[in-house]
Every structure is written in C-alpha cells, then in structure tokens.
Amino acid sequence: MQKLYENLLERARSSGLRRTKALEAILTCLADHNRPMTLGDLSSCGHLSKQCDQTTVFRLLQRLSDKGIVRRLGLHERAAYFALLIPGTHRDYLICTECGSIEAIDAPCPVHQLEEEIRQETGFQNLYHELEFFGTCPKCASAQS
Amino acid sequence: MQKLYENLLERARSSGLRRTKALEAILTCLADHNRPMTLGDLSSCGHLSKQCDQTTVFRLLQRLSDKGIVRRLGLHERAAYFALLIPGTHRDYLICTECGSIEAIDAPCPVHQLEEEIRQETGFQNLYHELEFFGTCPKCASAQS
C-alpha cells in the first residue's frame, strides 16, 4: 500500500503535477481504499474532508484522469466513479443493482483478444474496455422475499 | 421494424402497461433508431416532442425498465442512455471518447461463460453484463494532429 502510494505520487509528479496537500491526500485515499470512489466519497474522506474543497478534488481528478493515473467509470449511479489506473492491471466489477455494492472480480478478463481485433479492424486509438456485471446480490434477494 | 414494434407493444401491454400515445411513440422511436438513446434524444424525437412532456417520457422509461423492456446503460456521458432489451440479443458498444459516437459491435460477446461462473459462484440473481470499448476514433485521431 505504502509502495503503491509512493508509486502513484511519483507518476503524478513526473507527469507534471505539483506536490500539494490535496494531491497527497487524494492519492492516499485512493490507494488506501483501492476501489472505485465517487467525487463525494473522496471529498468526504479523511484528510480531504478537512483540507480541501470539493471543487479542488474535482479538478484534481480531472488532471489525474488526463494524465492516465485514474480513470472515470460509469457504474450506473448518478455520480461518476473514479478508480486508480495501475499499469498491467485490469479490473472488472460486479455490482448489485439493489444496494449498489461494488466488488472487483478477480477472474481473468476474457475480453482482451476481442479488444485487439477491434483495435485492428476499426483503427481506434487508446482503446480500452470496461466490463461490469449487474444483478441482485444474495443478501438483497433474500431481503426482497 | 414494424414487426419489432408490434412485438414490443405486445410485451408492454402484457406486462400491464396501458396503451397510451406516449407508449406507442416511445416504442416507435426506439424501434426505428435501434440504438441507445438518452432521455433528451427521445423526448425531442418525432411524435414524442409534440405529444409528450419530458417527465412522461422519463417515467415511461422507468416503467419499461422495470418490466425489462428497456435497459439503462452507463456510457460515460452525463446523461443516461436507454436501449431496447430484446430477448436472445446482446449488444456491446464501441464509443469514441472524443466525439461521443456510439456503435454496436457485432462480434460475438466473449463474456457469457464468465457470466455463468459468476452466477454460480456468487449467487447473484438476474445477472447481466455490460461491455463497452472506449477509444479515439480514426476521424477524431486525425483531427487532433
């Protein structure tokens, strides 16, 4: 975890971002939780809630997104989610449509070959994919009946 | 197309929805375009723009979604997209992050087996998935340089 944080900070710095309290706090928060978080989650989390305005967090997420350090995900909530983008790593998610819980799937993602085909056939650049499974988790399913 | 519309109307009716002008118009619109559309797209489209309030379209989409006739998609735009849910059919999408264009991918989706594994391992009910590819389309890529 500590290692991850150091690494992220290094990437951020070398891509031109300044080392500010907000940057440290947001990377710490993302590294500690290591799951997709909304702007609201982040700006009410730990140091961020005390030290930074939500606008700051928003703009910082924009910059981190531009630099390829985080990625914005669309997970069906009204609010956007942001997740760390760690080279060599890819995550798919399983989401309960009732309670909104989000968990990462650790099975290998079966989409890479198709992605390669699409890259070649369409000429799209910077291609990546997002895969999510939606359903009702056992807990919510039993609560319904 | 006509067939599709008839079919949708039948499904809607038999799931308990009343046959109103708004229902006919929205199903016509979705069947004609057969691509994901936002609430804004829909309510400014054809008959809907003249005959229905946007709130009506919104609530109708909610009901159609409850009944499993349309599905809400998260495609990274700020606005939600809605697409027809046609039994036996599954669509993945390729989206340009620059111009926002959305096209359906016709290659067979490689995720079904994983989906089955997840269903069995996690006990999730009503499981389905959403797969999208994002990138820069050739047109936008050349416009950038």
Next chain:
DNA sequence: GTAATTGCAAATACTTTGCCACGTA
C-alpha cells in the same frame, strides 16, 4: 368507476465554471 398515467412546476443531485488569492518550483 378506478387505478394508471400525464403535464406542469418545483426541488434535488451532481458537475462544471469564473475569478481572484495562494503556493510550488
């Protein structure tokens, strides 16, 4: 007749921008 559906208006939620002050390099 009854319950579902509709329209209009208003409220909410989340995101985004403007502007000037501040801090890092």
Next chain:
DNA sequence: TACGTGGCAAAGTATTTGCAATTAC
C-alpha cells in the same frame, strides 16, 4: 517570479418528485 493550484460562490445540466387533472380499461 510565473504558472499551476486552491477556495468560494454561482451557474449549468440531468434527474426526480408532488399534485391535481386526465385517460385507459
């Protein structure tokens, strides 16, 4: 010092709800 960054306030966009009037069944 210069330019990226931060805070506060306000605007923008999309969604959602309340309620009375209307319509399908």
